[in-house]
Amino acid sequence: MWTxxxxxxxxxxxxxxxxxxxxxxSLIPGEPKQPHVSTSVVPGPKSQQLIxxxxxxxxxxxVQLFAxxxxxxxxxxxxxxxxxxxxxxxxxxxxxxxxxxxxLLTVFKEDHKLRALINRPALGVFPGYDWPQKLRNVxxxxxxxxxxxxxxxxxxxxNENAYKALFIAYRTKERGEDVxxxxxxxxxxxxxxxxxxxHLSLLSFHGAFHGRTMATLxxxxxxAIHKLDVPSLDWPIAHFPRYKYPLEENVRENNIExxxxxAEVEDLIQIYKKKGTPVAGIVVExxxxxGGDNEAxxxxxxxxxxxxxxxxxxxxxxxxxxxxGATGKMWCHQHFNLENPPDIVTFSKKMLTGGFYHxxxxxxxxxxxxxxxxxxxxxxxxxxxxxxxxxxxxxxxDQVVKTGNRxxxxxxxxxxxxPELLNSTRGRGxxxxxxxxxxxxxxxxxxxxxxxGVIVGACGDHSIRLRPSLTFQxxxxxxxxxxxxxxxxxxx
Amino acid sequence: MWTxxxxxxxxxxxxxxxxxxxxxxSLIPGEPKQPHVSTSVVPGPKSQQLIxxxxxxxxxxxVQLFAxxxxxxxxxxxxxxxxxxxxxxxxxxxxxxxxxxxxLLTVFKEDHKLRALINRPALGVFPGYDWPQKLRNVxxxxxxxxxxxxxxxxxxxxNENAYKALFIAYRTKERGEDVxxxxxxxxxxxxxxxxxxxHLSLLSFHGAFHGRTMATLxxxxxxAIHKLDVPSLDWPIAHFPRYKYPLEENVRENNIExxxxxAEVEDLIQIYKKKGTPVAGIVVExxxxxGGDNEAxxxxxxxxxxxxxxxxxxxxxxxxxxxxGATGKMWCHQHFNLENPPDIVTFSKKMLTGGFYHxxxxxxxxxxxxxxxxxxxxxxxxxxxxxxxxxxxxxxxDQVVKTGNRxxxxxxxxxxxxPELLNSTRGRGxxxxxxxxxxxxxxxxxxxxxxxGVIVGACGDHSIRLRPSLTFQxxxxxxxxxxxxxxxxxxx
Numbered sequence: 010m011w012t013x014x015x016x017x018x019x020x021x022x023x024x025x026x027x028x029x030x031x032x033x034x035s036l037i038p039g040e041p042k043q044p045h046v047s048t049s050v051v052p053g054p055k056s057q058q059l060i061x062x063x064x065x066x067x068x069x070x071x072v073q074l075f076a077x078x079x080x081x082x083x084x085x086x087x088x089x090x091x092x093x094x095x096x097x098x099x100x101x102x103x104x105x106x107x108x109x110x111x112x113l114l115t116v117f118k119e120d121h122k123l124r125a126l127i128n129r130p131a132l133g134v135f136p137g138y139d140w141p142q143k144l145r146n147v148x149x150x151x152x153x154x155x156x157x158x159x160x161x162x163x164x165x166x167x168n169e170n171a172y173k174a175l176f177i178a179y180r181t182k183e184r185g186e187d188v189x190x191x192x193x194x195x196x197x198x199x200x201x202x203x204x205x206x207x208h209l210s211l212l213s214f215h216g217a218f219h220g221r222t223m224a225t226l227x228x229x230x231x232x233a234i235h236k237l238d239v240p241s242l243d244w245p246i247a248h249f250p251r252y253k254y255p256l257e258e259n260v261r262e263n264n265i266e267x268x269x270x271x272a273e274v275e276d277l278i279q280i281y282k283k284k285g286t287p288v289a290g291i292v293v294e295x296x297x298x299x300g301g302d303n304e305a306x307x308x309x310x311x312x313x314x315x316x317x318x319x320x321x322x323x324x325x326x327x328x329x330x331x332x333x334g335a336t337g338k339m340w341c342h343q344h345f346n347l348e349n350p351p352d353i354v355t356f357s358k359k360m361l362t363g364g365f366y367h368x369x370x371x372x373x374x375x376x377x378x379x380x381x382x383x384x385x386x387x388x389x390x391x392x393x394x395x396x397x398x399x400x401x402x403x404x405x406x407d408q409v410v411k412t413g414n415r416x417x418x419x420x421x422x423x424x425x426x427x428p429e430l431l432n433s434t435r436g437r438g439x440x441x442x443x444x445x446x447x448x449x450x451x452x453x454x455x456x457x458x459x460x461x462g463v464i465v466g467a468c469g470d471h472s473i474r475l476r477p478s479l480t481f482q483x484x485x486x487x488x489x490x491x492x493x494x495x496x497x498x499x500x501x
Numbered sequence: 502m503w504t505x506x507x508x509x510x511x512x513x514x515x516x517x518x519x520x521x522x523x524x525x526x527s528l529i530p531g532e533p534k535q536p537h538v539s540t541s542v543v544p545g546p547k548s549q550q551l552i553x554x555x556x557x558x559x560x561x562x563x564v565q566l567f568a569x570x571x572x573x574x575x576x577x578x579x580x581x582x583x584x585x586x587x588x589x590x591x592x593x594x595x596x597x598x599x600x601x602x603x604x605l606l607t608v609f610k611e612d613h614k615l616r617a618l619i620n621r622p623a624l625g626v627f628p629g630y631d632w633p634q635k636l637r638n639v640x641x642x643x644x645x646x647x648x649x650x651x652x653x654x655x656x657x658x659x660n661e662n663a664y665k666a667l668f669i670a671y672r673t674k675e676r677g678e679d680v681x682x683x684x685x686x687x688x689x690x691x692x693x694x695x696x697x698x699x700h701l702s703l704l705s706f707h708g709a710f711h712g713r714t715m716a717t718l719x720x721x722x723x724x725a726i727h728k729l730d731v732p733s734l735d736w737p738i739a740h741f742p743r744y745k746y747p748l749e750e751n752v753r754e755n756n757i758e759x760x761x762x763x764a765e766v767e768d769l770i771q772i773y774k775k776k777g778t779p780v781a782g783i784v785v786e787x788x789x790x791x792g793g794d795n796e797a798x799x800x801x802x803x804x805x806x807x808x809x810x811x812x813x814x815x816x817x818x819x820x821x822x823x824x825x826g827a828t829g830k831m832w833c834h835q836h837f838n839l840e841n842p843p844d845i846v847t848f849s850k851k852m853l854t855g856g857f858y859h860x861x862x863x864x865x866x867x868x869x870x871x872x873x874x875x876x877x878x879x880x881x882x883x884x885x886x887x888x889x890x891x892x893x894x895x896x897x898x899d900q901v902v903k904t905g906n907r908x909x910x911x912x913x914x915x916x917x918x919x920p921e922l923l924n925s926t927r928g929r930g931x932x933x934x935x936x937x938x939x940x941x942x943x944x945x946x947x948x949x950x951x952x953x954g955v956i957v958g959a960c961g962d963h964s965i966r967l968r969p970s971l972t973f974q975x976x977x978x979x980x981x982x983x984x985x986x987x988x989x990x991x992x993x
Binding site: 069075086126144145170172208235246357376 | 547551554555558559560561562563564565566567568569570571573578581592593595596600601602605606608609612613615616617618619620621622623625626627628629630632633636637641648649650651654655656657658661662664665668669671672673682686687688690691692693694697698699700701702707712713714715716719722724725726727728729730731732733734735736738849850853855864865866867868869870871872873874875880884
């Protein structure tokens with residue numbers, strides 16, 4: 010007994026030092042050292058009870074667990090059963106710099122910002138006096154080269170309104186810049202008929218996800234359950250490239266895939282023109298996220314931009330999930346070396362407010378065409394301002410690249426160790442994914458990781474996606490990879 | 502000179518006493534006594550400069566002035582030029598209990614609520630532990646007899662998702678409760694084709710406003726500028742009753758109008774059934790707001806409910822603008838003595854969060870059908886909780902009835918004094934409107950009222966609408982009526 014005590018003491022001290030070192034390097038003070046799951050199942054008993062409770066109020070069988078947001082911190086999510094998870098999914102990719110970041114906790118201590126939050130105005134009619142300055146400094150400060158920006162409430166609303174901007178721009182060009190609306194246009198649109206409500210379409214891609222409201226759902230093609238029973242529109246749908254991995258060993262094949270997909274886009278534009286439903290715009294994610302983290306090459310996107318220009322259509326890049334820094338650049342499409350910025354870039358999630366950037370062609374001449382009561386929420390802009398300050402001061406885009414490299418090379422190693430389980434490691438920055446060989450295995454991996462205290466996401470039919478916050482560091486990556494390795498041994 | 506001073510002093514003292522009396526009766530401490538406009542035009546010079554500035558960032562010619570939300574209080578909105586307005590429009594009817602209400606200023610002083618705000622979760626996947634309790638106590642606590650509720654970000658999203666619930670319920674009934682989706686349904690919906698994406702419609706009304714996203718815009722028919730150039734859907738549109746005023750003198754005629762409109766609804770349901778686009782639901786406002794504050798009788802709505810039931814369609818009552826207490830009841834349709842609650846009631850604006858109540862028929866069996874990343878915002882529920890506490894404690898619904906009576910009888914008097922200018926005073930509670938004889942006169946009245954420090958809204962072609970907060974009292978009503986009387990003398 011006497012001999013054991015000092016040894017235990019030594020061990021504890023060692024652990025303490027290690028913790029100090031680790032804590033010292035953590036970007037968020039007070040983060041736990043590692044995840045900890047004490048219930049035998051996740052969701053644990055308290056979560057299960059709350060799920061039953063919530064289910065009496067609405068259809069909520071999608072709920073995975075109930076969280077305790079008072080206790081969650083940084084990259085660690087604590088649940089109501091006191092399980093502590095390392096969170097590499099971050100509320101479907103919408104927590105930019107971790108939970109309870111000290112900078113965010115102080116935002117509404119400032120009286121002016123609190124009042125902006127509780128007196129939410131109709132921003133298109135009676136904005137607060139600092140609104141132009143906030144749009145300029147906060148949102149235009151990280152614009153992907155586009156001069157205009159408008160805020161919305163969420164990603165679906167951002168896309169719905171951006172689609173309208175595409176249609177309005179297309180018809181304005183057709184009609185002639187300064188030609189007024191005809192009597193017939195004015196009257197026919199009131200009963201949903203052309204020419205006022207014209208037959209126009211947007212081209213989207215198989216596997217895409219742009220939202221769940223009617224127009225965005227018509228361009229969403231990721232899972233049937235999202236679309237079943239909801240009326241839709243006969244709009245063209247092209248194939249998005251599906252690459253062979255590793256990319257460097259399949260250059261020729263993937264190049265052919267790009268060309269095939271671009272050719273189909275051109276064909277569809279002609280077909281829908283002949284059909285009398287011309288394509289007013291192309292809507293595309295820089296990485297198809299919900300659809301399975303399908304990426305495409307810079308050349309593909311360059312080709313797409315050329316096709317839109319040639320056909321008088323607009324190019325909308327939907328950065329709702331990819332935007333905000335997770336790919337190592339503020340906007341994923343900045344990896345593509347496009348000749349010009351896209352006509353429209355939509356955002357939400359990590360940006361905390363929905364909205365879209367656009368060029369002057371996409372700006373309606375008249376008021377009330379892109380409009381609603383709230384047009385966003387000033388409270389969210391103040392939070393975003395704090396987020397972007399942290400991103401800049403702590404060089405978080407560099408951190409994302411470092412963390413991403415550690416994660417990607419780690420997953421590639423796992424893929425090499427278990428080629429019978431994993432393949433197609435891919436992604437940019439820490440916006441990464443890997444495929445399991447089938448859906449069942451994928452679900453097992455995601456479930457077992459959760460039991461070990463790591464939350465990752467699923468997407469597509471058999472993909473695992475990582476969506477860590479921008480403050481996810483190498484030591485977090487190491488924990489994730491270690492647990493992933495353990496899980497692969499177990500499921501094998 | 503000597504004689505004047507004491508007289509002035511007396512006057513000042515009188516004014517002071519009057520002020521004390523008035524302030525004592527104000528529900529919100531610190532409210533100004535009366536509006537005050539010091540600039541010769543509204544927007545004043547500082548607002549004008551900011552409008553120019555904002556206009557370089559987006560199309561913002563809808564902006565009327567820039568506000569100072571630090572200085573605004575209760576029913577008084579202060580602008581950046583230091584003009585103080587009595588606000589009877591309240592950010593398009595979305596400020597429930599006035600600016601900077603002391604109860605709202607304290608909400609986020611509480612640490613738990615602040616953390617719920619800054620750690621906005623994906624509520625359909627990882628809600629906070631008190632979410633079921635909040636939905637139950639706050640939202641279901643004021644439910645119009647419907648057992649289910651789900652939150653959304655805004656009114657358009659509430660309606661878009663409620664429309665999906667109507668379609669899903671309709672197809673579920675057609676398919677059979679426990680019949681699984683067919684292979685063909687699963688595959689066809691992925692390319693927007695029937696049977697998976699079925700040909701179904703919603704019936705809406707001329708003059709309606711339900712939002713500006715694609716499906717909601719297809720049911721919106723208030724102004725051409727909202728709809729021009731955006732593709733739409735061939736869905737049935739019926740006429741909403743247009744009454745003759747005063748109602749008590751036109752009972753027979755208005756009754757015939759109801760029956761004519763209901764007959765058209767029945768006809769359209771048959772026509773669209775034959776067309777192969779059956780009507781899955783009827784979407785209606787209890788008072789058409791943007792479209793001109795057109796009201797309809799309880800009998801009309803009772804008839805509408807019967808027609809939906811008979812035809813296996815759902816009835817959605819859109820209370821985005823009418824809900825939250827302004828009609829003297831929490832929900833306007835509670836004035837209609839419906840046999841059962843509507844199938845769906847949507848809300849937003851004064852409720853601070855979007856969302857909808859629904860019955861069990863409108864609840865999908867599967868997860869992820871009515872779903873998105875955020876599904877609302879817990880921060881808004883905490884604010885709403887504080888609002889509803891004030892509404893209850895201060896009996897604000899009673900206040901609305903009192904204020905409404907004062908306002909309505911006052912406007913009726915103005916109408917009688919100036920039948921050549923005004924007609925058709927109407928509405929419930931303080932949710933009131935009156936028509937000017939033409940658009941130009943209406944715009945003049947609204948503009949001149951603004952110059953006298955009173956903000957009211959315009960709607961339809963020639964209507965003036967009042968949308969005061971629930972804390973708008975009789976003394977506010979008196980100021981509004983006094984200024985209105987002055988303006989009518991000037992514009993005459």
